[in-house]
Amino acid sequence: MKSKLLSTCLFLFLTAPSLQAARPSIAGLQQQVDALVAALLVCPSTSPQRFVDNGDGTICDHQTGLMWEQKDAEDGVEDLNNPRDVDNRYTWTSSGTSANGTAFTDFLDRLNGVDAGAASSEQLGGYSDWRLPTSAELQTIRCEPLGSISPCIIDPIFAPNAAAFYWSSTSGASFPGGAWVVNFFNGFVDFNGKSSGDRVRAVRGGR
Helix, strand or coil: CHHHHHHHHHHHHHHCHHHCCCCCCHHHHHHHHHHHHHHHCCCCCCCCCCEEECCCCEEEECCCCEEEECCECCCCCCCCCCCCECCCCECCCCCCCCCCCHHHHHHHHHHCCCCCCCCHHHCHHHCCCCECCCHHHHHCCECCCCCCCCCCECCHHHCCCCCCEEEEEEECCCCCCEEEEEECCCCEEEEEECCCCEECCCEECCC
16 A cells, blocks of 8 residues: 555656656666666676776676775785785774774775875775775675685685784674674684774775
8 A cells, every 4th residue: 555655646746747847757767877876886797707807906896896905015014105015904993983093094095095195196996985895795705615715715816815804894783892804814703892903905886
């Protein structure tokens, strides 16, 4: 009954004489939907391969539509001037529970080209919308089955990847002082205090 009522209201709204001139065409609506989908799925399913190295420090996942940052410089030494250094560790918060730790104010700012003194040309892949993945997104690149290899990463294209905790953007519902992490030693999901220093891998698209 509710569905039928909504359909009737929508029909009356779209066919009202005063709205005829402003009513969008089906083609116009489709264009808007296509634009929205393109914005959400930055790596649409147009490749027979799930993961593709874009050759610019980014990786496309054509199954989820997400684009991932590709890490480098695996030498056991942190280099915070290079946000893609796999050895770097960052905090989720600098104090309290807010997203103001170095994962946001240093790592993401550098990737997005908004770090103090950074040029827009320094944006990874030319994009300025990099973010931390949600816990669910981060779990999509774990090895299958869990613990089968270490680091527990789904595809060698993501190498290097530390066998360590990686931050997600997902805070704890009942404990806001912590956030969810994925332990890429074995792929298990864990929970860390936000002031801890952990690894990061950025993503764009989705949500």
